[in-house]
Amino acid sequence: MDKKTEEIIINKLRAAGCVFAEDEARLLISEAQILDTLIDMVERRATGLPLEYVVGWADFCGMRIKVEQGVFVPRRRTEFLVQQAASLTTPGSIIVDLCCGSGAVGAALAKVIGHIELYATDIDPASVKCARHNTTFLRGNVYKGDLYHPLPSALHNRVDILVANAPYVPTDSIELLPQEAREYEKRVALDGGMEGLDVQKRVVSEAPIWLAPGGYLLVETSQKQVLQTAEIFAQNGLIPKVTHCVELNATVVIGTQVSRVNTACKALT
Template sequence: MTAAGDRAALVARLRAAGCVYAEDEAELLLAAADRPEALADLVDRRVAGQPLEHLLGWVEFGGTRVAVAPGVFVPRARSLLLVKAAVEVAGPEPAVAELCCGCGALSVLLVERLAPRFLAAVDVDPAAVACARRNLAGRGVPVFAGDLFDPLPEAWRGRLDLVVANAPYVPTDAVGLMPPEARLHEARVALDGGPDGLAVLRRVAAGAARWLAPGGHLVVEAGESQVPALSGALVDAGLEPTVLRDDDLDAVALTARRPT
């Protein structure tokens, strides 16, 4: 297969494999391959179901190219609502922590848009931590390996102005219904939110109540059907939730303020 002569055949093959944006994917794969053999390998792997972003090694997120690695959660466009919400609630030069950071895509945008006095990212998955460190190198953002708030310096407890977490919220029984690109090629820990999808988010809420400064905010993502239960969990943790929706992104986010 060559980039010039077989583009139509490439598009047809991608479309037959279920790639909705076959034309766009064909252009990206052609640009990524430096020789016919490399292109053939990329196409074979894409048709077999590997995520396009893992094959390319990057994803476009909020106008910025962010590196992703095999096995690492690929940030979705809907998570841009988290960035918008964070910018709206954050004050000047906030102290920020991103939990469940994955490849660090949210932190890449937040460090540019918030001018934080400090920002740190955390993930429990070693592959995600390595990828986030790659993306955040040179940006003054440390990436910690560990479970939620556990690896953060104890001196930060009660001093964070903003906590952002794109925590897993897919119910365990629904993970198997996800597209193969996600359930077979992204870390289970980045997807599975427990029986009702809110197990990790409840822990995030409880921790945020201790780690946020008075008046600070937690920003999280959830499914529409989970809003009532998650709002209740945030209230139970002593936080004051607000629900945000973006129809264009098909996204739901909640901000939750720690009372002063």
């Protein structure tokens, strides 16, 4: 592609409000196979369609994660959730990814750790389709359904790591989100209820049924909600630990499942 064409594309994207117009122009040029395709991609991006939907993938933990239009686009801050989960995981671990969206978290964990036994769920059919594609290399088990509901009961008390990037945006704050999220991502992937804690509460309340003794639940949340999230963990018998990454502006609460033996000992003291 000649320099003049690239400059035209950059100017069009910049006029449309794309902050990183130069980088986006280069990506679109590299992804398009023919000129007609490039023109169509630039036009769609200029209308406000998120770049990830235009090219069909998102960069997450150095991986190309397939995303179809409407599927929640994995954020860079969620890489911190992967980092925290990976630090607690060993090869062969049983991992459950709730509200899995595109399946990015499970796929990234497999890349970092190697062999894992992955189970993932999401209520959105398009997300399930993408997650199955993105976890094909590790033969992940991806189910359509609400949180734990579609998981096999054989996993009760056997899950080593349970991760959930559940929606945590308060309902009244949806309108304050960037246009790309507000207008193009499905509300079910964003809306966490009045306080943003509704789905988190459901995730945490049932986690002890599924976690193995000494297993971990990791939930992404916000700095404003973190104390409430940690309290929800404690109320459900999990020992909470708050972790934060300044660089990614990411917050994760980690809950440890106390073994039945430890619980009995505490009851006798």
